Amino acid sequence: MPELSVVIPAYRERDNLPPLLDALERALQGIDWEAVIVIDDSLDGSEDYVRQRAQRDRRIRCLQRIGRRGLASACIEGMLATSSPYVAVMDADRQHDEALLPQMLAAARADDTDIVVGSRYVAGGTTGELPSARVRISRFATLLSGGLGAGLSDPMSGFFLLKREYLERVVRRLYGRGFKILLDLIAAAEGAVQVHELPYRMRGRTHGESKLGVRVITEYLMLLAYHLAGRLLPARFFLFAAVGLSGVGVHLAALWALFQVRGGGFLASQAVATGVAMTSNFFLNNAITYGDVRLRGAALWRGLLSFYVACGFGVLINLAVADWLYLQLTPYWLAGLAGAVTAAVWNFMTTASVTWGPQPKERARP
DSSP, X not given: OOSEEEEXXXXXOTTXXXXXXXXXXXXXXXXXXXXXEEEEOOSSSHHHHHHHHHHHOTTXXXXXXXXXXXXXXXXXXXXXXXXXXXXXXXXXXXXXXXXXXXXXXXXXXXXXXXXXXXXXXXXXXXXXXXXXXXXXXXXXXXXXXXXXXXXXXXXXXXOXXXXXXXXXHHGGGOOOOSSOXXXXXXXXXXXOOOEEEEEOBOOOOOSSOXXXXXXXXXXXXXXXXXXXXXXXXXXXXXXXXXXXXXXXXXXXXXXXXXXXXXXXXXXXXXXXXXXXXHHHHHHXXXXXXXXXXXXXXXXXXXXXXXXXXXXXXXXXHHHHHHHHHXXXXXXXXXXXHHHHHHHHHHHHHHHHHTTSSOOOOOOOOO
């Protein structure tokens, strides 16, 4: 059994994998190790290369995922697929310095250390060629994380090594989505974690492109909300609720355009605006909330229809709950809020199991 497993999430990193695995072989001489490359189905030949290399080197393993994406979930699946007492995580883009791994392993062997983090912001570390705008975003994200990051200088780091016993202790409390798995692992410990930081010099990317985008930022904010709210609700609910709030703005904008600009009747304008908002919510949820199991093709249109039906019942539930509470002498604003919250929970639970639940398999063509 290897002492160290290196988990490498990879999405469209085919050109970076050969030099990365060569570098790992040089850096980890004298250590019993394995590399688990978790490949989200990107159709760039990454899985073919890793399997071919695994035929020559039993230390290399390929874990291919089809139909779902996401760095955090890829890391979790990769870590759980190993049996080593120590597990490292690093990116496939070669920006992390693999030569630091032996030092990280030595630090993790200490009894009082749970996680060893490669930091760009302690003395001796550097962000290298990372654009200044990206550095500011990283610094601001660190500030937002507050106490969740256990006082780390670089809780946004994707380069770390942890003990298996620590992983097993916190894994069921993880948010498990998005792109900041280190912060998730630390926040899930609720303060019961010992962290050691080591400096490293971040390298520039030579192949591929950065994955930073709106979805990454949104997922990070939802990660914070999940842990700060005490994990009382399913992780996706926070994204679903945020999309719902955006739907209020879409509804009002459509209502204004139809009623004021086009001079339509209020009831007709309200009905059309409701349909526009529901459609907007569906496509945003499909792209963001359920981006890892995004509906495509015929499933997209079946999903839209089921979303309309589920949310239609949600409207009726909203009205029924609000009206009943109002008749019980509840203040109108509180009755309305309770109806809206109840409908939101209904919409989330129903669409999670029906719209984005297991999809019917397409019949094989003869």
